Amino acid sequence: MGLDEVRAALRAKYPELTPEDFKTTSGSRDGLAKIVAEKKGVPEADAKKEIDEIFSANGM
Numbered sequence: 547m548g549l550d551e552v553r554a555a556l557r558a559k560y561p562e563l564t565p566e567d568f569k570t571t572s573g574s575r576d577g578l579a580k581i582v583a584e585k586k587g588v589p590e591a592d593a594k595k596e597i598d599e600i601f602s603a604n605g606m
Contacts, residue, residue: 549573552604559600562586575601 556578557563562585563578571577579594586593 548604549606552601552606555600555604556597559596560586 553568553573560582563581567578567581571581575594575597579590579597582588582593582597583590
């Protein structure tokens with residue numbers, strides 16, 4: 547699986563993520579976790595764990 551599949555999975559789980567969010571962070575897990583944490587009002591560590599799981603599930 548590739549980055550497109552990861553992005554699709556992230557957008558499915560976090561519909562509030564925009565294409566601009568992916569550009570701003572260059573797809574970095576830490577950057578995406580920070581944005582998700584801010585937008586959802588959850589701890590950044592929790593967002594990072596979920597994002598890491600999505601990357602792992604997609605072979606990244």
